[in-house]
Amino acid sequence: MSLCFEAPITIVGHGLAGSLLAWTLLEQGKTLRIFAGDKPSASRVAAGLINPVTGQRFVLADNTPEMLTYASKFYQGIESRLNIQCFHEKPMFRLFNSQKEQGNCKKRLKNEKYDDFLDNTSPPKSLLAEHGGIIQNHTAWLDTNTLLDALHTYFKQQNIITYRNFEAENVEQNIIYCEGVHMMFNPLFSWLPLQPAHGEIVTCDSKQTLPSTIINKGKWLLPISQNTCRIGATFDTKITTPTLLESSKKQLLAFAEGVFSKKHDFIVVEHQAGIRPTTLDKQPFIGTHPKYSNIHIFNGFGSRGSLMIPWYANQLCNHNIPAKANISRYDGLAAAMESNNK
Numbered sequence: 001m002s003l004c005f006e007a008p009i010t011i012v013g014h015g016l017a018g019s020l021l022a023w024t025l026l027e028q029g030k031t032l033r034i035f036a037g038d039k040p041s042a043s044r045v046a047a048g049l050i051n052p053v054t055g056q057r058f059v060l061a062d063n064t065p066e067m068l069t070y071a072s073k074f075y076q077g078i079e080s081r082l083n084i085q086c087f088h089e090k091p092m093f094r095l096f097n098s099q100k101e102q103g104n105c106k107k108r109l110k111n112e113k114y115d116d117f118l119d120n121t122s123p124p125k126s127l128l129a130e131h132g133g134i135i136q137n138h139t140a141w142l143d144t145n146t147l148l149d150a151l152h153t154y155f156k157q158q159n160i161i162t163y164r165n166f167e168a169e170n171v172e173q174n175i176i177y178c179e180g181v182h183m184m185f186n187p188l189f190s191w192l193p194l195q196p197a198h199g200e201i202v203t204c205d206s207k208q209t210l211p212s213t214i215i216n217k218g219k220w221l222l223p224i225s226q227n228t229c230r231i232g233a234t235f236d237t238k239i240t241t242p243t244l245l246e247s248s249k250k251q252l253l254a255f256a257e258g259v260f261s262k263k264h265d266f267i268v269v270e271h272q273a274g275i276r277p278t279t280l281d282k283q284p285f286i287g288t289h290p291k292y293s294n295i296h297i298f299n300g301f302g303s304r305g306s307l308m309i310p311w312y313a314n315q316l317c318n319h320n321i322p323a324k325a326n327i328s329r330y331d332g333l334a335a336a337m338e339s340n341n342k
């Protein structure tokens with residue numbers, strides 16, 4: 001990465017990626033300007049769940065524990081500096097969807113790498129758990145709106161934020177593009193294999209008292225107070241603009257009602273949609289444009305921005321981008337696109 005930290009840096013985008021990268025660079029004493037456009041932001045919709053062990057096979061990726069430790073300290077540091085609360089540790093009840101899933105989890109329980117993350121406790125009777133379930137530890141949720149509002153107030157006080165969509169005027173500028181899914185309209189990076197994934201979430205009031213843990217059964221229910229929760233999320237790679245579908249709302253409510261053994265009444269107070277900047281190989285897009293050494297990208301955090309962005313921002317600032325996340329893995333694709341365009 002040939003990012004020149006001595007010249008002023010232009011950061012394009014003020015979602016989690018742009019804002020947390022800006023915070024990290026400012027902590028290192030760098031000079032920067034953030035362009036905050038008015039295009040929809042996934043970070044403003046996201047539930048901010050942080051879940052180290054994921055999927056039907058209960059995968060704990062190799063560097064996840066390190067990312068998790070880094071993210072908790074990072075968010076707690078911002079909390080105390082800006083006097084906010086945005087990082088909420090909360091255990092998760094994972095209900096198995098099938099016997100197969102239960103079997104996958106049992107295998108993981110024999111592996112000591114998972115000792116700290118999975119707790120073989122049966123679900124309470126208040127939950128319908130036909131195939132059983134397990135407690136997941138070191139899970140949390142990030143209140144992305146509280147965090148981003150506080151960061152933007154701070155950036156405004158520093159006089160480093162410009163509220164408009166950025167268009168490159170000066171090719172000599174040192175630019176890091178953090179445009180989320182809008183990168184697909186940026187000719188400098190639209191050749192990278194993004195696979196946007198539409199998602200919807202509902203926020204609900206519940207007449208009945210909610211459990212204190214997150215509940216996850218593929219979809220999830222996140223209690224944010226005794227009687228308020230967020231329920232999500234749908235995942236659809238065919239829809240490319242945020243769209244509120246009545247069928248999704250119904251699907252999410254049916255899921256939430258189905259996890260309790262006694263009837264729960266949910267009243268929808270908000271229904272939101274956004275597009276996750278997911279990538280074809282599930283790894284972020286970080287690095288320098290193959291042709292322009294002053295143009296960079298920090299993007300592609302998919303469904304896991306809250307966990308990954310703090311750690312990757314630090315890696316970028318220390319010129320240490322892991323090969324699996326570096327866009328140089330697509331140099332062949334860039335060269336092919338270039339020769340096709342000739």
Ligand SMILES: Cc1cc2nc3c(=O)[nH]c(=O)nc-3n(C[C@H](O)[C@H](O)[C@H](O)COP(=O)(O)OP(=O)(O)OC[C@H]3O[C@@H](n4cnc5c(N)ncnc54)[C@H](O)[C@@H]3O)c2cc1C
Nearest residue numbers: 013015016017037039042043048049166180199274305306
């Ligand atoms: C329904 C849903 C649920 C999710 N749940 C979770 C979850 O539980 N946990 C989790 O970790 N992640 C979750 N995510 C994913 C999470 O939202 C992303 O990983 C993360 O927020 C991506 O941040 P970003 O800054 O890259 O993109 P965005 O938040 O989309 O930000 C991009 C920003 O760039 C700005 N921009 C774009 N182009 C320009 C331009 N030319 N000039 C100026 N500004 C520009 C846009 O206005 C926008 O503000 C969810 C996403 C969705 C949609």
